[in-house]
Amino acid sequence: MDSAVHPDVRETAEAIDTMEIRGAATIATAVAEALATQAAESDATDPERFRAEQRAAARVLYETRPTAVSLPNALRYVLQDMEGHSVEVLRDSVVRSATEFQRRIESAQEDLGQVGANRLRDGDTVMTHCHSTAVVACIRAAVEQGKEIHAMVKETRPRNQGHITATQLREMDVPVTLIVDSAARRYLNDVDHVLVGADSIAADGSVINKIGTCGLAVNARDCGTPIAVAAGTLKFHPDTLTGHTVDIEMRDEREVIDDETRAEIGDIEVLNPAFDVTPPRYVDAILTERGQFAPEGVATLMRELFGEGTVDPWDEPE
Numbered sequence: 452m453d454s455a456v457h458p459d460v461r462e463t464a465e466a467i468d469t470m471e472i473r474g475a476a477t478i479a480t481a482v483a484e485a486l487a488t489q490a491a492e493s494d495a496t497d498p499e500r501f502r503a504e505q506r507a508a509a510r511v512l513y514e515t516r517p518t519a520v521s522l523p524n525a526l527r528y529v530l531q532d533m534e535g536h537s538v539e540v541l542r543d544s545v546v547r548s549a550t551e552f553q554r555r556i557e558s559a560q561e562d563l564g565q566v567g568a569n570r571l572r573d574g575d576t577v578m579t580h581c582h583s584t585a586v587v588a589c590i591r592a593a594v595e596q597g598k599e600i601h602a603m604v605k606e607t608r609p610r611n612q613g614h615i616t617a618t619q620l621r622e623m624d625v626p627v628t629l630i631v632d633s634a635a636r637r638y639l640n641d642v643d644h645v646l647v648g649a650d651s652i653a654a655d656g657s658v659i660n661k662i663g664t665c666g667l668a669v670n671a672r673d674c675g676t677p678i679a680v681a682a683g684t685l686k687f688h689p690d691t692l693t694g695h696t697v698d699i700e701m702r703d704e705r706e707v708i709d710d711e712t713r714a715e716i717g718d719i720e721v722l723n724p725a726f727d728v729t730p731p732r733y734v735d736a737i738l739t740e741r742g743q744f745a746p747e748g749v750a751t752l753m754r755e756l757f758g759e760g761t762v763d764p765w766d767e768p769e
């Protein structure tokens with residue numbers, strides 16, 4: 452354990468791991484803030500030591516959850532310009548980049564919200580899955596445009612994050628109907644849109660999002676109900692441009708079944724993948740702060756944003 456890693460960084464990492472801090476964009480904001488604290492409170496006296504501390508902090512944060520690319524994208528953004536020959540210059544660069552990153556996330560969310568809202572008509576019902584700040588931003592913007600929007604919220608087992616969506620939508624007076632996940636098919640003909648978030652978007656337009664998204668999308672397509680993914684460019688996974696796949700996080704079995712019930716049943720295997728992959732053919736549109744795209748069209752924008760590769764600032768230099 453590297454003692455130079457600030458306790459706040461460890462606390463943030465722990466909160467991400469236990470999902471006290473969750474949701475791809477919220478995780479990104481939290482790690483940017485943690486790096487800024489690490490920088491602001493560093494007592495390193497030479498630039499090399501300062502850089503090593505930042506790398507160590509970034510590594511602790513990076514190793515928390517593997518699927519949402521917003522996390523490494525945030526680390527890269529904050530540490531990308533860590534150039535300079537004095538600790539003061541380096542410190543300023545990290546703190547400035549972290550602030551800039553948070554500001555960009557906020558404005559991206561607003562712009563993306565407008566794009567999503569423009570797809571919604573007055574009186575529409577939207578089916579949601581899990582909790583996504585980007586989805587909530589779309590519905591909020593539609594409500595602010597004066598549209599009456601209804602929501603059918605899937606509870607989203609095993610952690611029931613649909614309850615967070617329901618709470619936030621009720622706070623803006625959106626009428627909410629809560630359903631269990633397996634009831635989605637029954638109501639897909641009654642809703643006008645399916646709107647979900649994303650943890651990562653791959654270069655081929657595949658959408659990596661909370662487990663159950665793929666089944667929902669396949670059913671939506673079968674019913675002819677349009678499905679849009681609210682995902683800012685922060686969710687674009689640069690490594691997929693060069694053929695890498697996205698790791699799907701497997702979470703604790705006890706999120707699915709408690710020890711006592713499990714013991715009563717007998718010897719069973721329990722699998723708890725947190726995410727799944729929805730192929731691009733089941734997705735109508737990806738909504739970003741740069742406008743909406745057909746999933747097959749994101750690769751061009753990804754290349755424009757990331758070039759052909761990225762660096763991993765948490766790695767030790769060669």
Ligand SMILES: O=P(O)(O)OC[C@H]1O[C@H](OP(=O)(O)O)[C@H](O)[C@@H]1O
Nearest residue numbers: 473474475476583584585648649661
């Ligand atoms: O960035 P925003 O739209 O807030 O969230 C995007 C996604 O993050 C969540 O993952 P988790 O709850 O952290 O496992 C959900 O899968 C959600 O769709």
